[in-house]
Amino acid sequence: MIKNKSIVAICVATYMRQSLLKNCLASIAKIKVPKNYLPIVIVVDNDKNKSGEVSFDSFKNNYDIEFFYYVESERGISSARNCLLEKAMLHDANLIGFIDDDEFAHENWLLNMVKGIEEYQVDIAAGPVIATYETSAPKSFERDKKNTRGATPRNIAAGNVLFKSELAKSCSLRFDRYFDFMGGEDFDFFSKAKKLGMKSVWLDDAIIFETITSDRRKLKYIIYRHFTGGINLVMRYRKDNSLIAAWCRYLPKMIGKLLSAIVSLITAMLFLNKSDLKKGLIRLANGVGYLFGLTNIIIERYKY
Secondary structure (H helix, E strand, O other): OOOOOEEEEEEEEEOOOHHHHHHHHHHHHOOOOOOOEEEEEEEEEOOOOOOOHHHHHOOOOOOOOEEEEEEOOOOOHHHHHHHHHHHHHHOOOOEEEEEOOOEEEOOOHHHHHHHHHHHHOOOEEEOOEEEEOOOOOOOOOOOOOOOOOOOOOOOOOOOEEEEEHHHOOOOOOOOOHHHOOOOOHHHHHHHHHHHOOOOEEEOOOOOEEEEOOHHHHOHHHHHHHHHHHHHHHHHHHHHHOOHHHHHHHHHHHHHHHHHHHHHHHHHHHHHOOHHHHHHHHHHHHHHHHHHHHHOOOOOOOOOO
């Protein structure tokens, strides 16, 4: 390693998505590097049969950035992310970034991430993940209108984040295996960081893209995601609160979702409106997800 340069570990957890992983690594290999920083790429394959190794091998010796490949045989998204943390610390990383294997980075992503952390003097920087059907950065795209640069993000996901290694070192934070197959481990991790006094910032110019594959465009998949998302939201709350508190918080929300779904579905049938039909089904799925979470019926969407 080059002395006097801060090491940035760009971490990717993967599981049996070879082509998407290859595209993800290709984008990272092309990012612009901030002055006085040295990026490395760490891939943790959660497949004990090393299905991602072929995709990785085409990068390990062909770029200036160093690439490292490890296997975490213990299945689960939290297990894979914790392995990434351990390997990042093994490589003396000062900053740790996460990007998912079905995503790819804009060439200015790391530049803007580092710039934001330095400018706002924070411990955690998060940015938008823009959905696209492409596998390379589109020439034009719509910026996130919900959050402005410099704002404090309410929830932080691991699909586009950069944080100081102190979260894992001095704070000893790890991803909770309670979420191994449910998801939501990233929201929990950064929520705990905030409770420990870690400051965060939203950077709308630090852009990551997510490739929406053909199977994810189907209504069946979208409904399933909202259904399991409802379960996950309730279970995250239940982890730190009583079941009674969870019912008090989510029963009114569930009723609201279900009533809204009924109205949308009736409107869809009366006026043959596909948009209302989709909205109704999504709200219905989300509301039923709340009910499943409250009654402890768990769907582990990352198990298989």
